[in-house]
Amino acid sequence: MSPPKITFGIIVLNGEPFTRYCLRSIYPFAHEIIVVEGANRASASIATPDGHSTDGTLRVLKTFKEEEDTEDKLKIITTEGFWSEKDEQSMAYAERVTGDYLWQIDIDEFYHPHDMEGVIRMLEDDHSISTISFKQITFWGGFDYITDGWYLRIGAENCHRLFKWGPGYRYIKHRPPTVVDEKGRDLRSIRWIDGYKMSKMGMYLYHYSLVFPKQVEQKCIYYSQADWSDIKEARLWVENSFKKLKKPYRVHNVYQYPSWIERFRGKHPPQIEALRRDIERGVVDIELRPTEDVERLLNSxxxxxxxxxxxxxxxxxxxxxxxxxxxxxxxxx
Structure with missing residues (x-):
């Protein structure tokens, strides 16, 4: 029996320096990779006038397509102008899925290869699985620290990412990611393996969303402007909590809830280790957050x-x- 075909769906704006490393991490497991590049209206201020990334992400995608996509797996979807919202962007890759499963992934999300292999074995062994979620480990201010807190623990750490796919299946919204089958049933109501069950098997999503200052600032500009967002003071959070640690118990960007920093004592996925080496050697030029204040805090x-x-x-x-x-x-x- 042939292994299940996995379509990876990605939406990205200003994904550097993660782009090529993310693609390399999923390439061996992919039937296809569909990347939707560009800005929606709420993120127009951090995009080019025609709705593209300002950091060269589209160029990196095209270079990867030319130089590393030896099996013709990568499809790049973009437009001249702005998408309405992330719902539309996610639907743009979903309507092109040809695999048996859709695995949604953000450009700053990574998995250990042995965990991805384990997921594929689960799908091979149990065809009734309709969706899988993963508990995320959220990195903060560098690769050596993680953040945790009430917001994550009440459910936000449980990321819905992998969905069975077939004729009549539809991606209906991005927050939270939701797919329905041909009968209109939410796949989580059928055979859902949640992130807590996956974590008991040692499988996690490694999320590097709060590592690089420039990316954190741009995310928070978007959050402060999006109609759906309730963190309108996100830019102030960047100054007070991310850059200066004035509020060390509000370090997660959903700042309404208490949160904290801890040391990461695990092992990073291989492509993150590759990125770290390239930063150290100067191959990748990216600003890092100073960590002296974090060390003082963690030693307190x-x-x-x-x-x-x-x-x-x-x-x-x-x-x-x-x-x-x-x-x-x-x-x-």
Whole structure:
């Protein structure tokens, strides 16, 4: 029996320096890779006048296509102008899927190869699986630190990424990523393996979204301008929490919830290690965040105590939140 065909779907604006490393990481597992490059209207201020990346991402994609796409897997979708929103961009790759499964991936998301192999084995062994989510590990201010907090723990760390695909299947929204089958059923209502189950098998999504200052600033400009966003003070968060650590318990960009920094003690996926080597050798020129203040913070007993207290309070908060939801649900029945 042939292995399942995986279509990877990516939307990207200003993806450097991750672009080529992300593509290399998924290429061996891909039936096809469909990349939708460009800006939507809310991100126009960080794009070119005709709606493209300002950091050369489109050029990198075309170079990869010419020089590294030996099996003709990569399809680049772009337009002259602006997309309405990320929903439209995601639908643009979804309507071109020819694989058995759609695996959505952001340009700053990586997996260990052995985990991707494990996922493919799961799909081979159990054809009833309709969707898989992954628990994300979110890197902050560099490759040696991660952020965690209440926002992630109430559900945001559970990223919906892999969906069965077939005739009549549709991608209907980006937040959260949602695919329905030919009967209109949300695939998560059928046979869903969530991120917590995957993490028990040691499989995680490694998310490098808060590593490079320039990317963090651009994301927060977008978040502060998007109609759907409720983090309108995101630019202020960059100055107070990301750059200066004035608020060390609000370090995640969804700053309404308590969050904290910890050391990363695991192993990075191989293509991230390759990126790190290229940065160290000067092959990749990218600004890094200074880490002296992070080290001082992590060496502080007071910070460790505060972090521990927030974890306990967060556990209580999540339990009460769940109880409130169950009571409301019971009252409706």
């Amino acid at each position: 007993k007071r910070y460790a105590t505060g972090r521990f207290a927030l974890k306990i309070l967060g556990y209580i908060y999540i339990k009460l939140r769940t109880l409130k939801y169950l009571i409301k649900r019971k009252l409706k029945t």
